[in-house]
Amino acid sequence: MLWSGWGDPAKAVTLPEPVVRLLRDALGVREPAHGPAAFEEVRLPVPALPQPVLAELEAVTGAKRVRTDDDARIRHTRGKSTPDLLLMRAGDASDAPDAVVLPGSHEQVLDVLRVCAAHRVAVVPFGGGTSVVGGLVASRTGFAGVVALDVRLLNRLVAVDAESMTAELQPGLRAPQAERLLAAHGLTLGHFPQSYEYATLGGFAAARSSGQASAGYGRFDDMVMGLTVATPSGTLSLGRAPKSAAGPDLRQLVLGSEGAFGVITSLRLRVRPVPGARAYEGWRFGSFAAGMAALRRLVQDDGPSPTVLRLSDETETMIGLARPDEIGAAGGSGCLVVAGYEGTEGHVARAREHAAAVLAEAGGEHLGPEPGEGWAKGRFGAPYLRDALLSHGATVETLETAGFWSDLPRLYEAVRGALTAALSDRTTPLVMCHVSHVYPTGASLYFTVATAQSGDPVAQWETAKRAANEAILRAGGTISHHHGVGRDHREAYAEEIGELGVEILRAVKRRLDPAGILNPGVLIP
């Protein structure tokens, strides 16, 4: 993973000429005077951890698995939000952990937590490092230091239960690794978020990820049947049945806890057969409202559901953002729907036929497979595109929310309005939106924003983000549908669940993590 950006540096993209023109002419984007800092120029704080603490950690994991070198520290600094990347590109690694610890077992995780609690060292559970909400930046105040607890060595497929269609997997598996291991058994998770190439299973669970195929495979939290969690107060083992009436569902308290309660060390996940058939296609609607109504009908009736459903608004359709590989070339008028169908041949045929009937009746125009296949080809490409845009002098970032269907038009207008107003200093920003996760009772809204970088793009985005958060809360949406809370949504989250909700989290945190070492400053205000 590129330390200052996204993904495999070999896959870096060059912006096509029409996009460069658009940035320059419509947004007033100018290439910055300075390129990003070189790796050697990055400024790191002096490591704070006393030698005896390091020695105790080494006694747990072995000396090689406690790393204090610059490379390890830089690569565990923050996540992959645009502000994160802007800081790294400016050579600022002031949030770097003092050490990176790589435990190899559940017991070692317990022991690392024990050592850190004893010495009041903050612990940042670290999976793929792909948080876009500041979930990997612990507060240092009052702590002897900060350790990144990287779970990458917990990377095994422990067991497959083909009868129950579950698999026990370790949290440090990156999604493609997990898919390869499962594919050997003819199985898949079907979880394909934009962070797919780098994110880990533990992170998916801890931050309630939702993938591009959520309409068919469900959200990641839906897939979690069982969990083992290492906490400073001991081990939690949850999940003896798919569903239970034995009290509150404590799995749902761990899911979304973002490392603030413990470290997930094992997951029992629902799996499915690798689909025998796949088909993607495009549809066009006259307006975002018409497209939303069509998606709603499709997900509320009792016919078979598509596996992928994505509706771009007018601006996103015009720009062609659904196909990052061909951006600027593949756009169009109206609002593009990408629909995908995966499963058995029979299911794909039935679901496609049913969707065609509903979408056509709702006023959709069938565009054939090409836009769908274009989307599928470029589905993990957007983060690469962001790096190129940042280099060209654009501020580009995403944010998302969800709400009930009847709230969505208001929510859409409120967030779009807030972002536009906050970023219209010189030129009008490009604010694009799509719906990509649908439920019978509501859906998500995912916004992508591009504007010309100001002199201080971190502060520029902070202002816009604050305005968007306020708009989301006022319009009744949730502060995050699938990115999580981290530090960036912490205050808005507190408003969403109310003071008593926050107090519940604090009470749980005090019991599981009495020293408060786990991801301090993340999730819980």
Place this chain on the structure above:
Amino acid sequence: MLWSGWGDPAKAVTLPEPVVRLLRDALGVREPAHGPAAFEEVRLPVPALPQPVLAELEAVTGAKRVRTDDDARIRHTRGKSTPDLLLMRAGDASDAPDAVVLPGSHEQVLDVLRVCAAHRVAVVPFGGGTSVVGGLVASRTGFAGVVALDVRLLNRLVAVDAESMTAELQPGLRAPQAERLLAAHGLTLGHFPQSYEYATLGGFAAARSSGQASAGYGRFDDMVMGLTVATPSGTLSLGRAPKSAAGPDLRQLVLGSEGAFGVITSLRLRVRPVPGARAYEGWRFGSFAAGMAALRRLVQDDGPSPTVLRLSDETETMIGLARPDEIGAAGGSGCLVVAGYEGTEGHVARAREHAAAVLAEAGGEHLGPEPGEGWAKGRFGAPYLRDALLSHGATVETLETAGFWSDLPRLYEAVRGALTAALSDRTTPLVMCHVSHVYPTGASLYFTVATAQSGDPVAQWETAKRAANEAILRAGGTISHHHGVGRDHREAYAEEIGELGVEILRAVKRRLDPAGILNPGVLIP
């Protein structure tokens, strides 16, 4: 509701002659010397609440809504488990609350909790009174008295959101009332547990109910999109979107909390169109194992799912328990599957055709609509049957669990074996089982037991229940799939979630209910 049994006394059933013979000849059941106590003979404790506390409660709700008469107290004593009924039939109302309070609004619930916390009065949130796990018997130790907080006046359909397909409903609505109110809008919840005629929406949520049509409509907890909860520490309002990544799902902490954290005062529930078509039918399999394999295939493939799926084991099929109205007459050999399909005409046709293909290929014999329609006709009849059986001198009770598919054969044998061993003093008991809630990764097992009453049938069942609980835990099942925890499963539940799990609940409880007045002794050990 009959104070000493189930339901409308006018619907009391007479046991058919073949059943009476079976009880006598196979189980050695003898009619008891004494019939149940008359209402006037019931022994109630002297009401303990000091007059000033009653006056404060009356100031909140109005004098008429604080009841201390025998009738109200007896009708709020315990729930509807067999031990509950046996005690009531013996004239023992020693667990009666000192008063019954009927708040009329969320604010009144908050005020009742405030008064009770100030005077250390235990509060039992009371909906339909249909708990079968001792969920309505609060511990009195250390309390000035016990109040049943009956939510029956919170019985409005507050709002329908036809676009989002949700409705806001109050917790005191009994299921048939709720269905009538929704039907006026062409909507249904589709939640039909055996307690349907009397249970309330608040109780469904607080105890994680699951209905007979769960394969199609989902469990009740799946339907809960939003919640308002009155706690001694204030109000919780949860649920701004169908799904969210904003932290742990706190809705899932209230669901299943059985009144120990607060009183649910409002619910935003997913609703569906009243189905235009319905079809029920029967299938026969050679063995329980073959039937389970067929159900598993049906719920794991990607075809449309039936709305109702119920598989009886050999003994239950022989007795004909799936059709309580015709028990003893409608039995048969092998294992009966009842499959039901509800929805649009198209969906019913597709789902039925798909199920027929899968079930036939798995070795099922199609029995036509008659067994399915018989099941549908008698679907709420079993609790009436129990009263008649108790009167004849049988001990009859149910219990249930759930597990992953690969655990079910072991779980089935373990529980059946434990019940049989515990109740074989004189004759072998009748132990019947069915699967009635299926998921891609597992299913529930629901046991019905009948045996001859011993001299102390409450103790007799307690022994059997303890043996079943131990068997469930050892075989890896959950202690309850849809009955809840109450007092009866409390110790087993603690073992299921572990000491740290219990500590989490205690921490939440301390924060929301610092005086510990809410349903003390229920759920949390």
